[in-house]
């Protein structure tokens with residue numbers, strides 16, 4: 001039987017006690033366990049020396065594929081407008097996210113993510129790779145949120161389930177469209193990508209929704225909302241509320257803040273698209289900072305292939321005189337690798353000897 005994303009982490013539990021979640025609202029000073037220095041993250045204070053900003057692309061632009069391709073190759077990320085997701089739906093998902101995190105802690109803990117689970121309330125999975133704690137809380141949706149939502153909102157869960165369903169439908173279509181624009185810019189056609197399906201709709205694609213809340217922070221310069229990471233996806237589509245915090249990293253520029261533009265969405269190239277394009281598109285290193293004036297919400301749609309499907313560099317994008325940069329592997333195997341090797345996962349699989357045992 002095909003596995004789902006929820007199965008992936010059963011063999012990779014994380015041990016982060018939820019009792020470490022502070023009551024963010026009552027703190028006047030940053031506790032030591034939340035105070036980051038460059039020792040805790042080498043890139044912590046890599047300042048941006050540039051006024052360059054992330055490309056913004058109008059999806060109705062006749063040159064859209066070229067622009068998407070260029071943004072993917074240079075930044076591994078871009079913002080989009082005219083994406084077709086109704087602004088009413090963006091308001092709804094933001095409202096849902098705000099309502100969820102405003103619930104009292106004891107209520108949120110009713111749906112706490114289990115150690116070997118992936119859905120539910122808790123700190124980001126990547127927390128286990130850092131000595132310091134992040135100034136955020138999250139909620140992950142994979143599959144139906146019905147059971148969790150009924151515990152959170154006994155009287156309103158159906159309304160909230162409906163919003164998630166509608167959001168997923170729109171995001172799935174948008175992700176497939178963006179994927180074709182990105183691949184199309186490299187001359188990849190449907191015949192080069194067997195997984196595309198007869199109507200190019202990427203049948204069986206799997207996805208997670210990650211809702212993030214970054215509370216107001218008493219000492220934001222010393223805190224970290226969500227530490228630097230790449231997403232393990234093909235693409236991630238992120239909606240941020242009206243508060244800045246997202247930053248993307250470029251080796252030549254340092255950290256670049258992505259200011260929220262009302263109604264626009266941010267698209268990140270994930271590790272699997274980097275592998276599929278044989279390294280042509282970098283997966284973008286990104287993080288979220290916090291501030292002392294306004295709390296921030298972000299809603300990420302993390303999109304990938306069926307979790308058992310073999311992903312490998314597309315032959316069309318591999319120089320016939322060279323070997324592909326990466327071996328074939330499934331999303332499930334990649335997530336297992338990520339659970340062990342985190343930000344070193346791409347270099348780990350690049351040097352991995354396929355003739356030896358199981359990847360992990």
Ligand SMILES: C=C1C[C@]23C[C@@]1(O)CC[C@H]2[C@@]12CCC[C@@](C)(C(=O)O1)[C@H]2[C@@H]3C(=O)O
Pocket residue numbers: 005118124125126127140207208210229230231232233302338
């Ligand atoms: C599909 C997934 C990607 C993700 C792990 C997950 O199974 C569900 C949560 C996702 C998320 C969201 C926040 C950042 C991230 C690195 C994390 O810790 O959980 C990503 C994971 C990922 O992209 O590897």
Ligand SMILES: O=C(O)CCC(=O)C(=O)O
Pocket residue numbers: 210212226231238240245246247286287288297298300
């Ligand atoms: O909050 C943000 O802007 C980033 C969130 C993110 O990177 C994620 O959920 O994977």
Ligand SMILES: [Fe+2]
Pocket residue numbers: 229230231236286300
């Ligand atoms: Fe991310």
